[in-house]
Amino acid sequence: MNGAVFLAVYQRDLRLAWRRRTEALLPVAFFLVAASLFPLGVGPDPQVLRLIAPGVVWVCALLAAMLSMPPLYAADFADGSLEQLLLAPDAGLAVAAAKAAAHWTISGAPLVAAAPVLGLLLGLPAEELPVLFVSLLLGTPVLSLLGGVGAALTLGLRSAGMLIVLIVLPLAIPALIFGAGAAVAVDAGQSASPHLSLLGALLIACLVGAPPATAAALRIAVE
């Protein structure tokens, strides 16, 4: 993997996001708005809200991550930057990894930071908040990595946004189950660590598997 390319792409993406700060805040705004719809929809019964809170937070984080996926490679593809990046020596993996890392930093990390606030809002007991936080900390990079595969596969297609969601959501189901399950386990008086361990294993698998798949999809896209 070409380390210089990784650093250059990562720093450039952060700089671009900084130049368009309001755009970068949209996923976390969506996350907060979507999750706060639930008390309005299912009623303000604290017991019910406390039960569904981990699931709500996780599903909304999942959707927010997916919604921020389509532009990940599309802009670079359209202006010719992607071609230039892939022409650099040994660059495919570095580009895929840097893009996923940048996506997580820009869109994933704010979701992780906002999750405890949402948990409080939905009446989650204090001892479950750290678990929710850690589960998202392990889970959102999984979403960024899987989303990168989806974004690369749908590059240049017209309804890319919808397709990414359809491709990635089924793959993200394990992360959702173990992520939301961790907080639910604490609620039931059990340990959260099996869930978190599985989530960590999932993250390692995605770290190893997703960048090569993304790089291969990018090569096909520019051909």
Add this chain to the structure above:
Amino acid sequence: MTDSSPHGSPAAPLPALRLVDVACRRGDRLLFSGLNETLGGGELLWLRGGNGRGKTSLLRLVAGLAAPEQGQVLWGDAPARRRPDFADQLVYIAHTNALKDDLTAAESLAFLARVHGRDASASAVRAALARLGLAGRERTPTRSLSQGLRRRVALARLALETAPTLWVLDEPFDALDVAGTATLHALLAAHRARGGSVLLTSHHLHLDAQAASAGFRVLDLDLLPRGAGVVA
């Protein structure tokens, strides 16, 4: 970085680019077939042909962004896509400029230089931009540059080159004014003088005069067989 990097060790002569019986397909059309050509160090090959004859497709084959339908693109004596040093020695500038609207001219150029392992220091970038007549615009976002100026930023990559390499340029003269064209000609001449090779497309007629005086070789895709036309 490996020893084969063009920047650092005194450069060995540039391997020749050899196209052996290359055919190119785009969708279900065979654009051309039976193309044999060699491009050595110090040479410039001007690729001509009507619209849709496959000029850009051929450049992308050479750059390794696409695979030929048939035949081989060789760098020295090995397929270019397998040679680890090929990516280091290639500068490909497509008809898209690969610039980001939100970055300044200097940031855009420094990013491309960094990715391709060239000197991306502020002074080198400033000098390259000045060479292309962009002094004083280093901090302008490329969004607010005109088409011609954006092209100049993209071409400023050529002014960063110090080693004999292979330049593959897709319509580099497009959108350039008279001064920009002269600068590009000077860059091309300097590059050939240090043993670099150039493959470019252009439909600008002023090259006709250059072709004779500066020793440009011409490859006309219109003269190649189209092959079977439509492939089943």
